[in-house]
Amino acid sequence: MALSPAPAGTVSRFVNQARLAQRLADMARIGATAKGGVNRQALSVEDGQARALLTGWAVARGFDVATDGIGNLFVRRAGSNPDAAPVMTGSHLDSQPTGGRYDGVYGVLAGFEVLEALEDAGITTRHPVEVVAWTNEEGSRFQPYCMGSALFAGKMDLEMVLACTDPKGISVRDALAETLALAPPMPSRPFGTPAAAYVEAHIEQGPRLEAEGLTIGVVQGIQGSRWFQVEVTGQEAHAGTTPHGARKDAFQTALRMVTALNDLMHDPDDIIRCTFGRFEVLPGSPNTVPGKVIFTIDFRHPDAGVVKEKGDAIAPLLHSLAAPCTVMVKETSTTAPVDFDPLVVEAVRDAAGLLGLSHRDMPSGANHDAKFMAPRCPTGMIFIPCKDGISHNEVEYASPEHCHAGAAVLAETLVRLAV
Numbered sequence: 001m002a003l004s005p006a007p008a009g010t011v012s013r014f015v016n017q018a019r020l021a022q023r024l025a026d027m028a029r030i031g032a033t034a035k036g037g038v039n040r041q042a043l044s045v046e047d048g049q050a051r052a053l054l055t056g057w058a059v060a061r062g063f064d065v066a067t068d069g070i071g072n073l074f075v076r077r078a079g080s081n082p083d084a085a086p087v088m089t090g091s092h093l094d095s096q097p098t099g100g101r102y103d104g105v106y107g108v109l110a111g112f113e114v115l116e117a118l119e120d121a122g123i124t125t126r127h128p129v130e131v132v133a134w135t136n137e138e139g140s141r142f143q144p145y146c147m148g149s150a151l152f153a154g155k156m157d158l159e160m161v162l163a164c165t166d167p168k169g170i171s172v173r174d175a176l177a178e179t180l181a182l183a184p185p186m187p188s189r190p191f192g193t194p195a196a197a198y199v200e201a202h203i204e205q206g207p208r209l210e211a212e213g214l215t216i217g218v219v220q221g222i223q224g225s226r227w228f229q230v231e232v233t234g235q236e237a238h239a240g241t242t243p244h245g246a247r248k249d250a251f252q253t254a255l256r257m258v259t260a261l262n263d264l265m266h267d268p269d270d271i272i273r274c275t276f277g278r279f280e281v282l283p284g285s286p287n288t289v290p291g292k293v294i295f296t297i298d299f300r301h302p303d304a305g306v307v308k309e310k311g312d313a314i315a316p317l318l319h320s321l322a323a324p325c326t327v328m329v330k331e332t333s334t335t336a337p338v339d340f341d342p343l344v345v346e347a348v349r350d351a352a353g354l355l356g357l358s359h360r361d362m363p364s365g366a367n368h369d370a371k372f373m374a375p376r377c378p379t380g381m382i383f384i385p386c387k388d389g390i391s392h393n394e395v396e397y398a399s400p401e402h403c404h405a406g407a408a409v410l411a412e413t414l415v416r417l418a419v
Ligand code: GLV
Pocket: 137, 138, 365, 366, 367, 368
């Protein structure tokens, strides 16, 4: 790897803590909730407003903006070699329905801060440096999650993704058109353009760094995950008159399924993660036997063998428990565990060391767009602590000092990769 024309340690001195904190606060106003978090779900009006705000900042600083067929938003600072592929960084602007002010948006704004720091420092890189805000990382409104990065990486089919609907029946196609109309028009580019490297900064979303009093997580990879949507169909009936033996109660069947899944996923070592995050009982009336239940399963493990074996057991188990109802099991997302590129991991570790920041190597329990970039180009991630390890929660918090530290490490890492 070549040496930077600017000595190591230069660009990070231009990373501005107050400016980054202000941009995070400005973004947090979009979709702000009463409890201090954000509701900026993918392809909502709020998502469109966040894209417009970022685009405005980018244009004001003279950076190029572009989008693609799923609305990924790219902000590019040109490099000296027009033929060099960009070194990319970024994350997502969408949030959980009761999300925090840092999950995703921190990585986008830390990346944008690096572009500004490069500009302020007058550093020329050979490769362009590009910040991307990927569409629908969270997957809370539309499944599959990470649809922007997965389409970019050639891992999904655009027509399949555009046809996906949210619980209200609104398609990605329609929501995307409405969201994009809120940001200024910009050039569109194809999926899969080459990338020289990808580095994503993110809050840890877990308790480890804080508990150990450390500032930087040097992320080694991401565990595998499989998501399922389960639809149990029974028969609506009168709650006062229908004998239990004659019922097709979708809720009682779903309850048996959840109990059996908990047994399947029982792990004395507490490494398996299994979550039933959505559970809808229909028609939702106190005196009607439920005729339908829709629930989701989010299952994760770092070992590819466990991901396959336990994941493959889910559908047969649910079918064996369905009577007297029927069940439909749809796998909405599947990702194998990934290991990040040793050169990028080393660049992150070296940057933390250069800046005198305490750090440790660690895996990621959460999914990130970096998972889809990893097979395409050398990829890595940088974690910073979040308070009490809490994320996917309106109280999510990361201090301005830690946000600054992560952006400084990102800056040094990107410059090293982009020279
Ligand atoms: C992303 O937020 C995930 O589900 O890990």
